[in-house]
Amino acid sequence: METTPEVLINKAQRILLICHTNPDGDAVGSLLGMGWAMRELGKQCVLACSDPVPPIYHYLPGSEMVTSQPQGPFDLIITLDCSDLRRLGSVYESSHLSGVPIINIDHHITNANFGTVNLVDAKATSTAEVVLGLLRHLGISLNQTIATCLLNGIVTDTRGFSTPNTTRKSMEAAIALMDAGAPLAKITDQVFNRRPLADIRLWAEALHTVRLEGPIIWAEITPAMRLECGFTEEGDAGLANFLITANEAEIAVVFSQQTDGRIEVGMRSVPSVDVSTVALDFGGGGHPQAAGFSINGSLGEVREQVIAALKQAWLEQNSSS
Ligand code: 5GP
Ligand code: MN
Numbered sequence: 001m002e003t004t005p006e007v008l009i010n011k012a013q014r015i016l017l018i019c020h021t022n023p024d025g026d027a028v029g030s031l032l033g034m035g036w037a038m039r040e041l042g043k044q045c046v047l048a049c050s051d052p053v054p055p056i057y058h059y060l061p062g063s064e065m066v067t068s069q070p071q072g073p074f075d076l077i078i079t080l081d082c083s084d085l086r087r088l089g090s091v092y093e094s095s096h097l098s099g100v101p102i103i104n105i106d107h108h109i110t111n112a113n114f115g116t117v118n119l120v121d122a123k124a125t126s127t128a129e130v131v132l133g134l135l136r137h138l139g140i141s142l143n144q145t146i147a148t149c150l151l152n153g154i155v156t157d158t159r160g161f162s163t164p165n166t167t168r169k170s171m172e173a174a175i176a177l178m179d180a181g182a183p184l185a186k187i188t189d190q191v192f193n194r195r196p197l198a199d200i201r202l203w204a205e206a207l208h209t210v211r212l213e214g215p216i217i218w219a220e221i222t223p224a225m226r227l228e229c230g231f232t233e234e235g236d237a238g239l240a241n242f243l244i245t246a247n248e249a250e251i252a253v254v255f256s257q258q259t260d261g262r263i264e265v266g267m268r269s270v271p272s273v274d275v276s277t278v279a280l281d282f283g284g285g286g287h288p289q290a291a292g293f294s295i296n297g298s299l300g301e302v303r304e305q306v307i308a309a310l311k312q313a314w315l316e317q318n319s320s321s
Helices: 005-011 025-040 127-138 144-157 168-179 184-193 197-209 223-229 239-243 276-281 299-320
Strands: 014-019 044-048 076-080 102-106 117-120 211-213 216-221 251-257 262-269 285-287 290-296
Touching: 005 076, 005 102, 005 117, 005 127, 014 025, 025 044, 025 076, 025 127, 025 144, 102 127, 117 127, 127 144, 127 168, 144 168, 144 184, 197 216, 197 223, 197 239, 216 239, 216 299, 239 251, 239 262, 251 299, 262 276, 262 299, 276 285, 276 290, 276 299
Parallel strands: 014 044, 014 076, 076 102, 102 117, 216 251
Antiparallel strands: 211 216, 251 262, 262 290, 285 290
16 A cells, blocks of 8 residues: 555654755744644654754744754654755764655655655745645644744745745645734745844855856855854855846856865756756756755866856757747
């Protein structure tokens, strides 16, 4: 008999929920929302992420419970917003979890369907929207806590209901979450209008490196810049989202060198260009207009390779349209 999320959840007593490394608002919101919902069913839950929850999401209920060192045993794993097992990072690698069934909940078109059950909807705006569908299916009623976490996910990934994949269905999902008490204006303000000063200082440094090469705008972030600005997170502080607002660009790339030598490559594109294929070619993943990967090498080498691949993809996509 084919197994379902319902069967796996009913059988489970102690569930490990994991979202992706360097988590964004959808990863954190889905993780917390799903965690609160599983507690409503009387399940014991441990919420995990390999990296800390960014400060802007500390306002979400339960964010302080997310750990990078979950203590087993677990009889079920639920992954959220992860397109492949590597995206779970050290939490999965170091926790002896092989053999434990996985429910893979995601919305990335590049998802590798690595779960025992895969709940992947590439048409959904966010993993939070997929979680909401599952909760409805399981008959779990929403409360303000669950709703706030899930709306945080939808608002983040739709950039405030402005991305081309924002559908009537996603607006209706948001209305249901607001009806359950989720404060839309507060969430939007928190996600888009608040940021640590360190982020602004990092932009100030990184913006000096901005270059335009044909349709591609790019910038670099080094460990020295992060240190100088007191920026303790791994991401790009939202810089790629800012760069793609340049009228002259169709693709934006930020190369963030990590202290261990890896380079995190974050890409954005205008709606007529798809950068997810390039991310997949480099072993990463994402969405047509927002994708990324991580790679070893020097900043110069990686930049040359990635920009060449993006130019090639851009040319191919323009000649076929
Ligand atoms: P960001 O630039 O915000 O870090 O990531 C944009 C999108 O690309 C997100 O949907 C994220 O899940 C995906 N992404 C970023 N880095 C990686 C990566 O290293 N591997 C995979 N599979 N996806 C990534
Ligand atoms: Mn997402």
